[in-house]
Amino acid sequence: MSQQQKQYDIHWLTGQFFDSSKESRYRDSIKARVRFESRLALPLVSVVVAMFGITDYNLLGLTREFYWLLTMRIAVVSSCLVLAFAIGRWGGYSRNAWLHSLPLWILATGIILIVPLRPESISTQITAVVVAIMAFYLLIPNLLTVAALASLYLTVGFLSAAAVYAGIPSENVLRVSLLLIMANIVGYCALLRIEFLQRKQFALLQDERDQNRDLLKEIKHRKSLEAQLRMVAERDALTGLDSRSHFMKRAEALLQRAQLEKTPFCLFMIDVDHFKRINDTWGHTRGDLILTKIAEVCEQSLRPTDVIGRFGGEEFVVGLPHTSPSEAQTIAERLKENVEALPLTAELSELCLSVTIGIAAAHGEEDDLDVLITRADNMLYEGKREGRNRVVMFGEGMDS
DSSP: OOHHHHHHTBOTTTOSBSSHHHHHHHHHHTHHHHHHHHHHHHHHHHHHHHHHHHHHHHHHOSSHHHHHHHHHHHHHHHHHHHHHHHHHHHOOTTTOHHHHHHHHHHHHHHHHHHHHHSGGGHHHHHHHHHHHHHHHHHTSOOOHHHHHHHHHHHHHHHHHHIIIIIOOOHHHHHHHHHHHHHHHHHHHHHHHHHHHHHHHHHHHHHHHHHHHHHHHHHHHHHHHHHHHHHHHHHBOTTTOSBOHHHHHHHHHHHHHHHHHHTOOEEEEEEEETTHHHHHHHHHHHHHHHHHHHHHHHHHHHSOTTOEEEEEETTEEEEEEETOOHHHHHHHHHHHHHHHHTOOOOGGGTTOOOOEEEEEEEOOSTTOOHHHHHHHHHHHHHHHHHTTSSSEEEOOTTOOO
16 A cells, blocks of 8 residues: 555555545535536437447348347436436435446446347457446446446456357457456556545545634634633622723723713722621631622612722722713712612621722813822722711812
């Protein structure tokens, strides 16, 4: 077996894949082409077989031998045309390889039967047999093994009929045998090369498709990893809110848009009251659970256009575009009340949750996000000094 044949797992003698499933896929892939070529080749062969009836008439006249030949030719032509229709409808090497082999056996039998009916024309029939052998290999679509067996049947059958009915000498039988063997070798090698090249092309195409499929999977996997990494970078792992850096990007863009459109923009700083005491009393696991629930309440209390992120520890920060100070006050009060009303388990029934909220409003293009955060943070700590659980607004015209 050659190196290329090993590479593509193609049998050196049959020209077929060693892997039966791969061979089946290949045969399925060429089914349409084989049907089309068979529907063209068989009618063409039928026309050639029928035209030789004129020669029969010229040589034999209206004799019994002529009528036998005519009957045989009609049977062969009719069978080939019926099989051309059947192959066009149901043909395919994958499941109906036998259907493709029938025309070869019928044609071979018809050619052999000519010898006893027209023994005197044996010299011209030798040429017809050589042409038929080449047609079996190269004209009528078939598997190499089928074409080889049908050609071998035609060769042996013709030589036997020639020896018995035409009475040709043994040395002539030997010469004709060599000629037909050479025709079989040439036809076999030509079809073997075609079979190998077609399967090699199929294997290369399959390899390319497999590589493309693997590449698409890899791209999809990489995109999934990128999305996960992006989510890790953009989302706080505990609460699921925006991370601090991602919030800053989003809020900065909203603030710049508000300044460009000259629309109001406000910012909250939210702190969970006495959170250290919660961790010390009920443990960090419970503290994380409470922090998660408060984050959910905060997110639910805001509008779809608002952005919220975890600023650090038990602090949250909220950006509110298109929001006046009075509207921000109302939203903050609602958020504070929702946190107070947060239902807790029996284990935490003694706990009274509350938050303190500092609010800052943008007053012009000179205010950037850091300035707003500083103002809101100052209001937050003022609220803590005043007893917590309250909303404190940065007074208009106040300094930070």
